[in-house]
Amino acid sequence: MNFLEVNDLKTYFFTRWGTVKAVDGVSFSLKEGETLGLVGESGCGKSVTCLSILRLVPQPAGRIVGGQILVQGEDLLKKSEEEMRKIRGAKICMILQDPTTSLNPVLTIGNQLMESIKIHLGLKGQKLRERAVKMLEMLRVPSPEVCLENWPHQLSGGMRQRVVSAIALSCQPLLLIADEPTTSLDATIQIQFLRHLRELQWQTGLTLIFITHDFGIVARMCDKVAVMYAGKIVEMADVRDIFNRPLHPYTEALMKAVPKLEEKVERLVNIEGEPPRPYALPQGCTFTPRCASKKERCQPDQYPPVIETKNGHWVRCWKYV
């Protein structure tokens, strides 16, 4: 059985300028212990998808209007707020891009870390402290005992991100969603963090969803990749398939637009135009205006259906219909 199954998820934002279909029919599945990379540019809906899984979509403008989110067979969309609160932090956790704003500046690290453990695991006193220290050790925080007494501003960016992860992982969640967790980190710190995360994953069997725009992170960390554009997943495959044989023109173009350290090219390939404004998306394939492969077969009033090739590699593009 799949650990996580998202079926036809739709999350819309109702604003005075119109309806934004932030997530418009997203489906994917994950097995336990797998790492999914949710790739796309800003505004494609990757963050909102994950907020929907946690049912933390900002209200009242945002609302999940359809679909299913099955975690170990149970539909999260059918749960009450009370039940969701038990799930958040305990079963599913999220870490965000900026560790500075994720930490309360007036509480010590120990305070924040132990609060989470206390709520979800009910530990007290000495046992509570021991567990907090163990979490920091797991993320290779030097001198964890001292760190507990520190305030967030005394730590560097990399350290803060580890602390935030420790808080997220302290209750042994089954699924961790990481929203661009290394964007604000330096390169050498980023690699430390990613390696530790991987190690942790192997030790605990954690399922991971990485939200990112960086194919480097995808190559380094992910088993499966879903590429999103304007609220829909346009291609999904195993990581090697995506890199070896990208099917969707957007995926292809995106990969060609990114400079690679290992090979020197004369020219990066431009993607013409800009990512679409979210308010008035056309009915047909939303990538058409920027697509290098567009032809008459690209029907203007229908979105291309899901076409599956081998190994669970599927794509939504008229080229393959």
Place this chain on the structure above:
Amino acid sequence: MASLLEINGLKKYYPIIKGILFKTAGWVKAVDGVSFSIEEGETFALVGESGCGKTTTAKAILLLEKSTAGSILFCGQEISTLKGEELRKYRFSVQVVFQDPFSSLNPRMRVGLIVAEPLMVNSDLPKRLIEERVEEVLAQVGIDHHAVGLYPHEFSGGQRQRIALARSLIVRPRLIILDEPVSALDVSIRAQIMNLLKDLQLKLGFAYLLIAHNLATVRYISHRLGVMYLGKIVELGPMEQVYAKQFHQYTKALFSAALPSHPDLIKDEIVLKGEVPSALAPPSGCRFHPRCFSAMDICSEVEPELGEVAPGHHVACHLYGD
């Protein structure tokens, strides 16, 4: 022939002021003895992690900060003593594009005015000529001329970055400092801007000082690079040479930390121990020695100087010293 820009022993210390009487309690040595040069028409990249001093170096070149020591020569002339007409000429020669496209443009000014400002402040050109130049540079960066009457908020991040670039082009500079010019942009837009930068350099012949942390981006457009760590340059050389073989342990770690471009290219990365120390109290001797896997006794006592290990390729490390 003199280099376009020559930096020698540049130092910038920031005092830490404590107490009502404004006493100096210590110094943050943001830049502590940096030397490099940039030739006409080339792209020189300054690479390093946060706190290494690359932005401070750029600010000193732009005269946004007064250097504490050392010299900055532009076409052989020391810039810190420039005044009047000479200073104006310098302002025309060196421009900058910053990282954040949303902060670079005054939201209360129309684009036409924003682009024209450097010319208006520094010259007495008649209005019509200025307008012509504005249209010229906007065309060069691919922005429609109707933009002159619009406000920044009507443009996307990538377009704003082009406008910022147009503004720097209007004075026909000889050196443009690019401070992380594409980091804040969407991935698909980055390629557009990178290509634009390359094309403009080929067409108009100016030099770039590129400050960036993404080595792939750096390799794409740079001819030479300098690696900075805690206020000093640890390695310096032609891009392809440094890419082919890094000498300094820190450079090796930086290149190793670059994410792979394909899952099959995952390598066992060098993971440095510890974190970057504070610039308030840098380690003695070689600043990198506490984290270096090859540290020797001498490393904690004597600071290494930049020495040539290959043609045009310099490293500051005792492993290669005499």
Place this chain on the structure above:
Amino acid sequence: MFAVRGLGFLNFLLQLKRYLLKLKSRKFPIIPGSIISLFIFMAVFGEILSPYPATKVSLPEKFLPPFFLTKGSMDHPLGTDMLGRDILSQIMAGARPSLIVAVAVLAFGGLGGTALGIMSGYYGGKLDVILMRAADSTIAFPIILAAMLLAIILGPSIQNVIIAISLIIWARFARVIRGEVMSVKERDFVALARVAGASGTQIMFRHIFPNVAHTMVVMLTLQAGYTIIVEATLSFLGAGIPPPTPVWGGLISRGREYIRIAWWIPFFPGMALALIVLSFNMLGDWLREIIDPKLRQV
């Protein structure tokens, strides 16, 4: 297309026009707006339009009640005071000195405080420290006491009232604007202007001021009500604008002892005062609301 010189101010005016046009569509608070318009109208034309000269004494007509009570009439709709002067006319005439004081105080104290705040924030250093200490001490000092002291030392007159209140109000503007300037000056376009070689003055006019102007406008509206109240309080205490100029504070003060037999003498001026101040505050709140979220879009 765009002006080559004098850009900062012209830009600001153009911006203002754009804002004003957009303002019209955004739930403009009609009642406070009308009250304020009425206030300004009365300040300008009150003397001409009032049914009686405000200072016309008429002893046989003293203590006449307002029209809706017995013995009252529409001759004197709001009644007369202890010397037979028409209350309505006095209220109408009293609008002018209040408005003059408010405008003058906001011009000197408000704009002056803004200018000082911009310089303080932009240059920083010792200038900043000195100005902010001065501002802090001014704010710490009780305003009424300060104004009274000044009135006693300099003698009561409309100029001294303006000076007194301006000296106290400038600090609020200076501090708030300085705070804004500190964040505006960190934005890259200011650095870019410096790289372009613009002088400090040019930068403050062209880049800093237009980006703090919205805060200044909101403050002007909110402080207008405050200024009017302070002026009225001073007149109430006898340290404000001296008679025979009819001022609301003075009217209330004189009417105090008659409140049991002729409550309308202090009541109507008091009502007028309350309405104006409330209207300015509501207008200021509305302005703040529409300006702030707009900024987030812009």
